[in-house]
Amino acid sequence: MRSKWINKIFEGVVALIFLVGLTTIPAYSQFFTNVGKTEEQTSQLILWYDQTEVAFGRFSFIQVTNASLVNGVTIHVQIFASNAPTSRCVEHDFNHFLTAGDEETYDLSDLSSFGINIDNTKGFVVVTAVAGDSGEAISFQHLFGNSIIFDFNAQSEYRLNSMGRDAIDFITSDIAPEFEELDGIDFGFVLIQPDVLKFNYITDAASAPVTFVDVVSIAFRDDYDEPPFDGYAAKRADAVWTPAIFDLVESEISCNPIPQDCFFDIGINDVLRPANPLLDGSTVLCPGNRFPAGWSRIRVSGLDEFENELGIIGVIGFKLEFSGGASWMFVE
Numbered sequence: 430m431r432s433k434w435i436n437k438i439f440e441g442v443v444a445l446i447f448l449v450g451l452t453t454i455p456a457y458s459q460f461f462t463n464v465g466k467t468e469e470q471t472s473q474l475i476l477w478y479d480q481t482e483v484a485f486g487r488f489s490f491i492q493v494t495n496a497s498l499v500n501g502v503t504i505h506v507q508i509f510a511s512n513a514p515t516s517r518c519v520e521h522d523f524n525h526f527l528t529a530g531d532e533e534t535y536d537l538s539d540l541s542s543f544g545i546n547i548d549n550t551k552g553f554v555v556v557t558a559v560a561g562d563s564g565e566a567i568s569f570q571h572l573f574g575n576s577i578i579f580d581f582n583a584q585s586e587y588r589l590n591s592m593g594r595d596a597i598d599f600i601t602s603d604i605a606p607e608f609e610e611l612d613g614i615d616f617g618f619v620l621i622q623p624d625v626l627k628f629n630y631i632t633d634a635a636s637a638p639v640t641f642v643d644v645v646s647i648a649f650r651d652d653y654d655e656p657p658f659d660g661y662a663a664k665r666a667d668a669v670w671t672p673a674i675f676d677l678v679e680s681e682i683s684c685n686p687i688p689q690d691c692f693f694d695i696g697i698n699d700v701l702r703p704a705n706p707l708l709d710g711s712t713v714l715c716p717g718n719r720f721p722a723g724w725s726r727i728r729v730s731g732l733d734e735f736e737n738e739l740g741i742i743g744v745i746g747f748k749l750e751f752s753g754g755a756s757w758m759f760v761e
Contacts, residue, residue, distance in 0.1 A: 459734060460602055463623040463760040464592075470496055471593030472558045472569050472611075473618055476576040477645055477741055477755075478508075479551040479694075480537045485705050486581035491535045493556055493591075495527035497571035500607075502527055503561040504572070506535070507663050509649070510550035511692050511708050518552060518665040518691035521545045526561070551708060552692050553647045555663040556591075560610060564660025566653070568596035568605035568616065578755075580704075583641070583745045587755035592739055594618045611661065613653035613735070620651075621737040622729075625761035626670075628742040629724035632701060641704035642697055643743035643755070644714060646670065646689045650736040665691035668738050669731040674698065676720040684715035689731075689738075697725065704745055727758075 465475070478489040495502055503526050509518040523543040527533060537547060554576070558569035574591040596605045598616055605616045632640035648666040655662035668689040674682045674697070687695075696703035696713035700721050703711065714725060729738050743755035 459617070459620050460597060460599060461620045461622050463621070464757070465619075465621050465739070466593040466595065467590040467757060469593065470571050470573050472567070472572060472596035473594040474554075474556040474572055474574050474591035475594070475647065475739060476554040476556070476574060476591045477552075477578070477587075477589060477647070478537055478554060478576055479578045479643075479705060480547050481549055481551055481705060481707055482538060482581070484549060484707060486583075487551075487705065488579050488581075489537045490577045491537060491554055491574065492532065492577070493527070493535070493572065493574040494532040495530065495571055496573060497569075498530050500569075500571075501529050501531070502558050502567075502569050502571070505557045505559045505564065505566075505661070507555045507557075508537075508545070508547055509552045509554070509663075509665065509692060510547045511552045512550045513708065517708070519550075520665075521547060522662075524559070524561070549707075551694060551705065553649075555649065557661060557663070558596075559661060560608075563610070564655070566596070566611040566618070566661035568607055568609045568611065570596065570604055570607070578743075580745060583704075585745050587643075587743050589741065589755045589757070592621075592757060594621065594737075611653065613651060617653065618651060620735065621739060622732050623738060623740075623760040624729060626727040626729060626740040627724065627759040627761070628740070628756075630697060630701060630742070630744060631722040632744075640701050641745045642701045643704050643741065644695050644697060645741035645743070646693050647739045647741070648689055648691055648732075648736060650733070652735075666733070666736040666738075667691060667731065668729055668736070670714075671728040671730065672714045672725055673727075674715045674718055674720055674723055674725050676723040682715055682718050682720070684718070687712075687714070701744075704743070
């Protein structure tokens with residue numbers, strides 16, 4: 430595989446290439462999808478967590494499995510932790526080797542063995558298969574996982590499969606060969622860039638006047654040349670959400686655009702309020718709206734090349750016997 434330095438010369442210095450007599454310049458392009466994979470193995474995983482046990486009774490576990498029964502792999506675990514508007518998506522990371530067939534469960538309340546403390550934060554985790562010596566992302570389509578967020582106060586939990594990204598050949602769009610290093614030019618991850626995110630919701634306004642929800646947005650970009658070793662790293666990114674809410678008779682309410690700075694966790698409206706206001710306070714998609722049931726359509730804009738956007742909806746009922754649940758949003 431050509432070095433990144435040579436690739437950059439071939440792509441960026443067109444005049445010089447012309448002078449030395451080359452007439453054909455290889456073209457490379459990104460491959461886009463509107464959603465990743467939640468039921469297939471991939472080379473990278475994205476997971477949600479909420480580790481605010483003291484303040485809100487929430488604590489999280491992350492499970493990651495290497496389903497290959499032949500090869501072990503090193504994973505680069507990046508945790509993007511937020512606990513205030515001025516402390517959003519602070520990165521903590523570590524490498525961990527998974528033997529063939531290995532499953533690891535990471536208790537996010539105790540990461541002391543990795544020198545990390547993320548108590549009183551929430552955010553997301555990116556798990557990437559990497560070459561152990563260089564930190565380069567690699568094709569290793571054997572990873573799957575899930576996150577479990579326990580809510581002690583509501584006597585409930587969210588269990589959510591990881592969102593996975595395939596490592597592909599950018600020319601053929603086929604899965605890259607196993608252990609192929611990803612340079613973002615010849616080989617790389619499929620970009621997740623939905624135009625529209627959607628979810629539906631319902632609450633019994635008579636018996637449960639307030640339902641608590643988590644409307645979660647995650648944005649990050651791929652950096653295939655992360656210093657000092659030029660390995661891969663996910664980096665924070667931003668986008669813009671422009672939401673609308675529909676009630677049960679298809680009445681539409683347009684809502685103001687919401688800037689998305691890497692991660693947020695908000696409510697829906699004045700009836701479906703934020704379950705955990707630690708980071709974004711009382712912010713909701715559509716303030717002043719009181720539709721107890723319906724659906725939301727969110728237009729996504731502002732994503733640049735190499736950036737990814739994902740949405741999650743989680744609902745916890747007011748009554749203890751309603752367990753609630755979380756899912757990735759539908760997409761267009």
